[in-house]
Amino acid sequence: MSSPILKLIAQRVALGILLLLAVSVLIFAGTQILPGDVAQAILGQSATPESLANLREQLGLNEPAYIRYFHWLGGVVTGDLGTAMSSGQDIATSIKGRLWNTLFLAFWAAIVAVPLAIILGLIAVRYRNGWVDKLISGLALASTSFPEFFIGYVLVYFFAVKWQIFPGISTVYDGMPFGERMQAITLPATALTLVVLAHMMRMTRAAILNVMQSAYVETAELKGLSAFNVIRKHAFPNAIAPIINVVMLNLAYLIVGVVVVEVIFVYPGMGQYLVDHVTKRDVPVVQAVGLIFAAVYISLNIIADIAAIVANPRLRHPK
Amino acid sequence: MAESKAKPGVLLDIRNLRIEATVFPPGEPPKNIVLVHDVSLTLEKGKVLGLIGESGAGKSTIGLSSMGYGRGGVRITGGEVILNGRDILKGGKDGFRKLRGREVCYVAQSAAAAFNPAHRLMDQVVEATLLHGTATRAEAEKRAVALFRKLSLPNPETIGERFPHQVSGGQLQRVMTAMALCSEPDLIVFDEPTTALDVTTQIDVLAAIKDAIRDTHVAALYITHDLAVVAQVSDEIMVLRHGRLVEWGGTRQIIKEPRQEYTNALVSVHEIEHAEQKPGTTPFLSVKNVTAAYGRSHIKVLKNVSVDIYPGQTLAVVGESGSGKSTLARAITGLLPPEEGTVTFDGRPLANRLADRPKEDLRQLQMIYQMADVAMNPRQTVGTIIGRPLEFYFGIRGRERDRRVAELLDKIEMGKGFSDRYPAELSGGQKQRVCIARSLAAKPKLIICDEVTSALDPLVAHGILELLLELQKEENVAYLFITHDLATVKSIADSIAVMYRGEVVRYGPKSKVLAPPFDAYTDLLLSSVPEMEIGWLEKAIKGRRMASAGN
Numbered sequence: 001m002s003s004p005i006l007k008l009i010a011q012r013v014a015l016g017i018l019l020l021l022a023v024s025v026l027i028f029a030g031t032q033i034l035p036g037d038v039a040q041a042i043l044g045q046s047a048t049p050e051s052l053a054n055l056r057e058q059l060g061l062n063e064p065a066y067i068r069y070f071h072w073l074g075g076v077v078t079g080d081l082g083t084a085m086s087s088g089q090d091i092a093t094s095i096k097g098r099l100w101n102t103l104f105l106a107f108w109a110a111i112v113a114v115p116l117a118i119i120l121g122l123i124a125v126r127y128r129n130g131w132v133d134k135l136i137s138g139l140a141l142a143s144t145s146f147p148e149f150f151i152g153y154v155l156v157y158f159f160a161v162k163w164q165i166f167p168g169i170s171t172v173y174d175g176m177p178f179g180e181r182m183q184a185i186t187l188p189a190t191a192l193t194l195v196v197l198a199h200m201m202r203m204t205r206a207a208i209l210n211v212m213q214s215a216y217v218e219t220a221e222l223k224g225l226s227a228f229n230v231i232r233k234h235a236f237p238n239a240i241a242p243i244i245n246v247v248m249l250n251l252a253y254l255i256v257g258v259v260v261v262e263v264i265f266v267y268p269g270m271g272q273y274l275v276d277h278v279t280k281r282d283v284p285v286v287q288a289v290g291l292i293f294a295a296v297y298i299s300l301n302i303i304a305d306i307a308a309i310v311a312n313p314r315l316r317h318p319k
Numbered sequence: 320m321a322e323s324k325a326k327p328g329v330l331l332d333i334r335n336l337r338i339e340a341t342v343f344p345p346g347e348p349p350k351n352i353v354l355v356h357d358v359s360l361t362l363e364k365g366k367v368l369g370l371i372g373e374s375g376a377g378k379s380t381i382g383l384s385s386m387g388y389g390r391g392g393v394r395i396t397g398g399e400v401i402l403n404g405r406d407i408l409k410g411g412k413d414g415f416r417k418l419r420g421r422e423v424c425y426v427a428q429s430a431a432a433a434f435n436p437a438h439r440l441m442d443q444v445v446e447a448t449l450l451h452g453t454a455t456r457a458e459a460e461k462r463a464v465a466l467f468r469k470l471s472l473p474n475p476e477t478i479g480e481r482f483p484h485q486v487s488g489g490q491l492q493r494v495m496t497a498m499a500l501c502s503e504p505d506l507i508v509f510d511e512p513t514t515a516l517d518v519t520t521q522i523d524v525l526a527a528i529k530d531a532i533r534d535t536h537v538a539a540l541y542i543t544h545d546l547a548v549v550a551q552v553s554d555e556i557m558v559l560r561h562g563r564l565v566e567w568g569g570t571r572q573i574i575k576e577p578r579q580e581y582t583n584a585l586v587s588v589h590e591i592e593h594a595e596q597k598p599g600t601t602p603f604l605s606v607k608n609v610t611a612a613y614g615r616s617h618i619k620v621l622k623n624v625s626v627d628i629y630p631g632q633t634l635a636v637v638g639e640s641g642s643g644k645s646t647l648a649r650a651i652t653g654l655l656p657p658e659e660g661t662v663t664f665d666g667r668p669l670a671n672r673l674a675d676r677p678k679e680d681l682r683q684l685q686m687i688y689q690m691a692d693v694a695m696n697p698r699q700t701v702g703t704i705i706g707r708p709l710e711f712y713f714g715i716r717g718r719e720r721d722r723r724v725a726e727l728l729d730k731i732e733m734g735k736g737f738s739d740r741y742p743a744e745l746s747g748g749q750k751q752r753v754c755i756a757r758s759l760a761a762k763p764k765l766i767i768c769d770e771v772t773s774a775l776d777p778l779v780a781h782g783i784l785e786l787l788l789e790l791q792k793e794e795n796v797a798y799l800f801i802t803h804d805l806a807t808v809k810s811i812a813d814s815i816a817v818m819y820r821g822e823v824v825r826y827g828p829k830s831k832v833l834a835p836p837f838d839a840y841t842d843l844l845l846s847s848v849p850e851m852e853i854g855w856l857e858k859a860i861k862g863r864r865m866a867s868a869g870n
Contacts (some may be wrong), residue, residue: 221419222386222419223424
């Protein structure tokens with residue numbers, strides 16, 4: 001590792017932190033713009049002007065907004081995400097288990113989806129413009145075009161109701177054996193895989209086709225390499241940067257975009273938690289979840305950037 | 320089986336080769352065109368056959384057919400390619416794969432593009448050998464190092480650990496030759512292996528290739544458009560044009576006693592007699608002590624450069640790539656503001672930055688580029704392209720503009736009918752002519768020509784140079800002519816500036832610059848230009864006083 005790479009990576013990380021701060025300001029400002037405030041929400045219809053004033057005093061709502069922002073930010077940095085209004089529970093503790101569940105589901109969906117998408121992309125390039133290519137592209141596009149709730153219900157209908165192979169409701173709990181847990185998440189993971197597959201597969205195909213025009217691909221063909229080895233050894237390593245970017249975008253989607261799928265399968269993840277508390281107008285929870293989603297999104301994109309930098313031999317091995 | 324077809328000593332026997340491709344002209348149904356018309360050739364073991372011709376002559380297509388390869392949808396539709404006694408066209412895909420990289424290897428024009436940027440050189444060099452299982456990795460790497468040494472690459476033991484971008488263009492071309500030789504093939508196809516290199520580097524690579532061919536007894540098809548180059552390495556030369564054989568004979572016969580008119584034209588193409596004009600009393604443009612660098616880099620690309628340009632005359636700037644020729648043009652046009660020094664025009668200093676220059680100053684300096692096709696908007700017609708400066712600088716529109724466009728088309732010896740054509744419908748030479756007309760439309764005092772003939776075939780380039788000279792007489796326009804090609808310089812220049820690593824090392828009227836005594840670099844540059852003379856290469860290598868910077 002050389003210094004230009006370290007410098008580039010440090011730049012990316014610094015930019016990411018700056019971006020996250022900006023997002024936190026936006027999230028905070030957004031929740032302030034909403035009509036009413038926390039005190040009103042807590043007291044509801046029965047609020048008298050006196051009790052409102054008392055509660056505002058108690059919650060520090062009379063302070064100027066920027067002071068409250070820094071209070072909130074200070075809490076977030078030290079791991080204190082505040083207290084949920086609806087239940088009075090500590091948000092950090094209740095999120096922990098949920099976040100773990102979401103990551104568990106996203107991880108297994110990614111383990112299947114990413115290699116599958118890349119391999120399908122490679123195969124599509126190998127048989128480009130032939131029927132194999134068209135079949136792969138068509139199926140992948142179709143699976144992406146269907147809304148995820150539709151895919152979810154189709155899966156439930158066949159696998160849970162008709163054939164009863166997998167449970168239709170993906171309840172998981174602490175201390176659940178690994179095997180059962182895996183069985184519980186099979187259907188939501190499948191739905192997620194089908195949703196993200198096409199995007200990654202088509203990007204793999206396009207990125208590789210782009211470098212297939214290069215003179216070094218011709219060189220490899222003229223060495224007598226088989227078509228698949230030309231793609232794998234000579235085209236793929238040079239197409240990796242755009243592929244990583246799309247993979248990371250989709251991984252981020254697996255974590256922050258699972259709301260619908262989690263609701264369908266009643267899976268106790270972050271998405272469900274968010275939806276529950278949006279309906280309850282529980283502002284502190286919405287803020288906390290929004291910030292975590294933003295952090296996930298930004299860090300995965302930083303990783304993509306860094307991976308693309310490291311994958312470039314010109315940067316890795318300067319003159 | 321097909322063994323009976325083999326003649327003793329013959330390695331490659333191509334009979335009545337016919338190659339076709341499908342083209343898709345815009346707005347018309349796809350049609351078949353024949354690229355190679357029934358060409359036959361034979362090559363004996365260990366001999367070198369030069370294939371020569373302009374672009375579109377089918378030289379590369381024929382060369383690649385010996386590996387059963389057709390670039391971009393090109394199809395071999397007739398004839399036989401008999402290699403080592405069997406018709407390889409009957410072997411199918413698996414047959415091709417077995418012979419590629421084993422019996423026949425390929426050296427591409429631009430090694431810089433032909434090496435995979437993601438892998439180390441050694442892995443790429445031994446790849447074919449390992450693939451075909453003709454040696455173990457240790458043996459193959461040992462062989463590769465020996466070849467690196469034979470091709471006089473620096474640090475032969477360790478150069479294989481490098482990535483392509485860490486090695487210069489001339490060295491990469493030699494590594495590519497080593498890659499082709501590594502699997503000990505019977506035949507190597509060299510496809511313009513030195514065309515992309517500087518003359519001073521070309522001579523080293525040429526000598527290395529020639530030695531390697533001699534010592535390994537490999538046979539070769541040497542493809543190039545430069546007859547002087549091919550005369551140095553080949554035993555026989557085949558002249559091709561439009562996919563047809565023009566003439567085939569021994570090297571001495573082709574260059575000394577060509578039998579066909581076309582061959583004769585190729586042999587004698589370079590010379591244009593151009594009488595040098597004496598510099599006038601006052602230059603209209605002077606560059607004084609200009610120093611420039613890219614970005615905030617402390618590496619100066621131009622160091623204290625001073626040159627003068629006189630009305631209606633040509634200053635040629637010569638040097639190898641990286642010597643700062645194009646940077647000088649960028650400094651004069653304001654694209655790269657100089658750090659120090661000034662550019663004066665008609666007695667007053669020009670603003671350093673392009674953005675600070677008035678329209679009138681922009682009009683006076685026009686540019687023509689090497690790549691004519693990317694210098695024009697592909698979606699505009701020739702008329703729009705040439706008419707644009709008329710509208711922009713003079714506000715001429717409508718019928719008057721069309722009349723002027725027709726006049727300019729006439730000046731570049733193209734008819735009025737071209738006005739409605741798109742750049743994609745023109746040949747390379749015609750595109751460059753349109754670029755010339757566009758620059759003339761602004762009625763400038765100076766046109767900067769940046770390698771304008773380098774991408775063109777010799778005969779076409781010749782026509783462009785004659786046109787430029789004639790326009791100079793008519794319009795009294797001055798040229799700053801940037802080139803690496805000394806033959807071009809002799810044909811067009813009144814004065815010459817030789818640049819080397821950002822400095823002007825020799826400057827003056829043509830007759831003085833090209834007359835001895837020479838400084839070491841000018842001597843190297845002059846002695847590196849291939850001459851159509853058998854044995855020139857050996858003489859030139861022996862007589863050199865310094866090594867080229869590209870090594």
